[in-house]
Structure formats: structure tokens, C-alpha cells
Amino acid sequence: MSDDTRATIRQFICGRFPSVSISDTDDIFAIGVATSLFAMELVIFVENTFGFQVPNEELEMANFRSVEAIAALVARQSATVAGGTG
């Protein structure tokens, strides 16, 4: 599932910036690809795609900096929703 998650996130980001190649660990804000506005679009995308509302305490730019960071956020939320051990 984690690979699927990453692929979905990568597809969204790369779809928006087709002329730039981005790896899963690239900080998309540091490399000048995304503005702070795109960060907000990412929040909306994550919520609509993965079906949860990002809790206020997780609304940090650090959680949206890279494909990896977003996938980690999604995994944390899925664990919470499933009532997992985390």
C-alpha cells in the first residue's frame, strides 16, 4: 500500500510540474518548484484522495515537503483511523 501511496502522490506532484524531474526525497519547496500556495493544494489533494482530514497539529509545511514526507503523514493517519498500535 505504501508504494501505491507514494505513486499516487508522485503522480499528482509531477502532473503539476511536467517539465521538472522530482525524486521522492526532494524538498519541492527548496528546489523552487512549489510555492506556499501549492502546499495548500497538496493538503486538499491528500485529504480528498486518502479520505481523511489532516488534523491541525499535522498541518505543517514539513509534512508536505516531499513525496516521502506526505506518504509518512498518510501512513500515520491510516494507522490512527484503523485504530492501530501507533
Added chain:
Amino acid sequence: MSAQGRIKCVVWDLDNTLWDGILLEDERVRLRPEMVEVVRRLDERGILNSIASRNDHDVAMRQLADFGVADYFIYPQISWNDKSHSISAVAKLVNIGLDTIAFVDDQPFELAEVGFALPQVLCVPDAEIGARLATPEFTPRFITDESRLRREMYRSAIERDRAEEEYDGANEAFLSTLDMRMTIAPAAEEDLRRAEELTVRTNQLNSTGVTYSYADLDRYRTSPDHLLLVAGLTDRFGGYGKIGLALVETAGEAWRLKLLLMSCRVMSRGVGNVLLGHILGLARDAGRQLEADLVETGRNRLMLITYRFAGFREVRREGQSVVLRADLDRVPEPPAYLTVEYGARS
């Protein structure tokens, strides 16, 4: 929503409404001068005009151009679609709610179709539109510079969107091609009507959902314990007008950001963060903490995200009312894709 100034866009039928006759059947159609007068008066009030007509698109656009009125209408929807479909398209393109649209047609069937499919839209028979102009729905509280220029600003927005669609590259790189210039200055008296209009018109990007009257704003403008800032923006396509507002209470131990508001027109320009960054810098330079009020209205989540991504943390909460505190070690510089001019307090 209150009735006063509710209508932001009037969508017109063409055949037997804007002109007498049926374009594709009659030899010639005649423009109805009393209707053009209504269009012109709406335009002066900052109410947009658009079109929903079942017609051949190219023929109808040519006729509008021949009559010299084509420029009045933004996002004209001329096709064989249902009018409700066309009106929904206009609402989406202009980025306004259906409850801010009026629809004018001569045919009871069309008025009924729209009234059934889109009950929020105000449907007006062609014979009544002239008289309706005097009603509160069609009467904005103030006519500001922005309202008079609204159509022109939408036109430059259309050109801008086209340029953006054609640009294949990073968003920030596109923004840097726009030559954006932002101004941030303490509000002057002549800004207040527009400032009030902004608080009334803006829901999604208002940090508290509170609207302020002209009198409130004038009191804050002249108060020694408050800072009322107004932001404007221009780019190579033209002006966006005054697009942002912030109210800071500066009397206490910590400064209090009571209101942060940006026009939806500039949502994709990242300028809300620039205004917020400026206020962070002012607080830091004054040696004060900065706290911000936020009321979760259900429509303004983008404002919460703006604060959180700018490093604000929640310190108090009562129901939907939140107080956030800024991290003043993290004051962002304005992005490289725009230049900012700061005005002095007059």
C-alpha cells in the same frame, strides 16, 4: 446572505432579450437600446454581465461585435446547452456563488428551467429588469474604483489564465514572468470603502469571517492602538486593485492579528503569505510577540493552513475560536517572483 448588493453578475439571453429578433431565423436583429442601457449601468456599478444563449457561437459573437457591445460580456456561454448548464459554467469561471447571479430571458420556459435546476439564481423576465435595477439586490453599498474596473480586471485575468495554461514549467517560474508588484501600506481614508467591500465579499480567505463596517474601519485606521494595512497588486496584464487587508491590535504585550483577508482573485499568487510575512517582521522589529485570531467558519480552512504553514501554533481554543502564536525566529522573506513596496503611515 443579505439582499443588499447580492447580485454580482447578470447573465443575459440574446434573441428577443438583448436584441429584437432571432439571429438564425430573421434577416436582421435590432439591438434593444433600453437593454444596452441596463448592461451599461450594471457595468458602472461593478456588476458583471455575461451571456447564456442557445445560438451559433461564432455568428452570435460576430453580431455582438458588430453592435459594439461584445466587450461588456465576460465568459459568454453561447451553445445549444441548457441555460442552467451555461449559468453554472459562468459561476465557476468567475468564481462566484450561484446566489450572486441573476438571469434575464424573455421565454418563460427558460426562466423556469433555470429556476428549477438552480433555485439560488434570481430569474428576471426581460420586461422587468429595468425596474429591478433600483432594488437592493442590484445596488451595491458602495461603488469603489475596483467596482468600476471589475470587468477590466476580469478581462486581464482571462488573458493571464491563458498565459498560465500555455506555460509549461514550475509555478514559481511562471509567476516570475508576470512582473508582479505588490504594495502594502497603512489604510488611507479613500481605501475604506474598498476595505469594507473586501470584508463583505470575501468568505473563503477571511481569517475570522467577521465583516467590518466603514465606521469600524475608520476608527481602527485612526486609532493609535491599531494598524490597518491594505495590500494592492499589479502585473504586466494590468491591476488587480486592492486585494488584501489586515488589522493588528498593537496595544497589548503581544500584538494581535485580528483579521487577515485576501481576495479570491489572488489566491494563486501567494501574496497572502507576503502580507503575513510583513506583519511578522513588524512585530519582531517592535520587540513584541504576535498572536492571531482565527474563527473556523467551515469555509476558511485555507486561512488556518496559511497560519500553520507560516509557523503559527495553536495556543488557545474555545469552540471554533482559535488563538495562534507566531514563531518570530521564522520570518519569511518575500518570494523572488514579486517586488514589494511598503508605504509609510500617513
